[in-house]
Amino acid sequence: MTEQPHERSGAFETDRSAEVVAASFAAAPDERLRDILTSLVRHTHAFVxxxxxTAEEWAEGIRFLTETGHRCDATRQxxxxLSDVLGVSSxxxxxxxxxxxxxTEATVEGPFHLVDSPARALGDTIDETGRSGEPCLVTGRVTDTDGAPVPGARVDVWQADADGHYDVQRPGEIPDGNLRGLFTADADGAFRFRTVVPRHYPIPxxxxxGALLRATGRHANRAAHIHFQISAPGVRTLTTHLFAADSPYLDxxxxxxxxxxLIRPFAPTDDPARAAADGLPNPFRHVDFPITVRRLQPADRGSRGYFRGPRRS
Amino acid sequence: MTEQPHERSGAFETDRSAEVVAASFAAAPDERLRDILTSLVRHTHAFVxxxxxTAEEWAEGIRFLTETGHRCDATRQxxxxLSDVLGVSSxxxxxxxxxxxxxTEATVEGPFHLVDSPARALGDTIDETGRSGEPCLVTGRVTDTDGAPVPGARVDVWQADADGHYDVQRPGEIPDGNLRGLFTADADGAFRFRTVVPRHYPIPxxxxxGALLRATGRHANRAAHIHFQISAPGVRTLTTHLFAADSPYLDxxxxxxxxxxLIRPFAPTDDPARAAADGLPNPFRHVDFPITVRRLQPADRGSRGYFRGPRRS
Structure with a gap:
């Protein structure tokens, strides 16, 4: 032999397959990465x-993963x-x-937070077309867990239109940024914007x-919601949803x-003075969504930057 | 509510997340698919x-999977x-x-069995360039578990050249089909072909x-081998390797x-008469690889054809 093996994981044996593979990661310099991979290998082998x-079933799994990768692009993830429908994201x-x-409880980000929401002023509408659905006023206030306001919190919202489509799903047809908005809360942490009542819609x-859902007899619908992502200096970013209490598929x-x-009534409101003040037709619907965020603590973990692409040598 | 949910998986709760998600597959018409997904969900949630x-770590996982999908094309899988380096394929x-x-024990197919091997006559060389490495004679015989020959068995072989490259990795530079061959065993199940001694080489x-291997301090080398895939009517297809006993990285x-x-000596052979008869320079190397396959049995399971792409409605 002219070269020495870098490590000796031992010959492969079915009975101790996970141990053999886990041993190959024993020299990983990052302890966290080693722990993650060891657990991943152990559970994956246990599943198999x-x-x-069977080899043919796994070949189909490989084809499924490959097709899934090939469907990912700038506007589709x-x-x-897949992570969402398996409950892993949640x-x-x-x-x-x-x-x-x-x-406030967090929820999945979903696959449509792919473009920057346009900055808008408090009170603006995010419905650029004026025909996306039933007019609605959304109000709220961002506070921390001590009840103190978070002045200037960034409130990023996005939602589908009445046909169940996000702008990125219909380029050229729906204006870019429609039903998206990046708001800056006022000095009291309060925010308000106009939009339309969200409607339930199917995921793509x-x-x-989609083939997986059909093969297993599952429907593809999401309960009606507006996405929120709240961020501010010194605050842990919160990604969540506001769900409409009268939506199907909540269960x-x-x-x-x-x-x-996270389920709130989108209350039918008959108030001509308020409608006029807020620039809405009367009657309209109103939902209030108070949001509580957590100040960052030293123990908060972030990403370690694994797998940042290959090293160029 | 104007629509009824198709099923009620219940609200998401962290403590019983796998049960909630598994319940969503309860109506899957195919019992095997339901079992696979239930186990997959249970082990995936247990791993998480x-x-x-963390959400950032999972976001990196998603990026890793996406990049992996984007690297898959007609000649790269x-x-x-990934399945190989995690020991799942094995x-x-x-x-x-x-x-x-x-x-004969089976091994992984690997990512390079992507093109049809050219049909060649028994005794032919698979080294079309005549400069791929040290000349070598491979002989063998395909029998079943009762010792009976498998006449006309198809013996598909493929290997890397002395630089560690398969033809598909160097299009235009290495002729298509170089170091690949599809042989038909004779009436006694015997096969023979000329090639070059395989050399260890790194996976791409x-x-x-590759980034994963570097991040974990693992080397990328495969012990030197020739791939074999044996098939015949009524026989379970066998995918395996022949490993060179003097190769590094066997452990x-x-x-x-x-x-x-599967480890065999590639024996240095000084036999001018045989070299001349087989069309080899003298001395040469010789390896004999007897292969035992199993007759198909009624219980052998195949693919059920899940996930065959979306239904076009």
């Missing part, structure tokens, strides 16, 4: 053994969609954002994730995003 | 909880490569091909899988493909 996955968000009974089903949301605390 | 995966092959102590490291193969029973 538990179901007795099929892997996030689980990660929940673990990553413990509420301690105080914070023309890709491999069977396709991406497991619904949490009871 | 065990390591406390990065997902198979595990699936091993489970799918129990030897019962009789059959210019993609996300730390990057894709966990090495099994002790």
């Amino acid at each position: 053994k538990e179901v007795g996955l 099929e892997f996030i969609l 689980l990660v968000e929940s673990l990553d954002n413990p509420t301690d009974g105080h914070c 089903t023309d890709g491999p994730v 069977s949301d396709a991406v497991f995003g619904v949490k009871a605390s | 909880k065990e390591v406390g995966l 990065e997902f198979i490569l 595990l699936v092959e091993s489970l799918d091909n129990p030897t019962d102590g009789h059959c 490291t210019d993609g996300p899988v 730390s193969d990057a894709v966990f493909g090495v099994k002790a029973s």
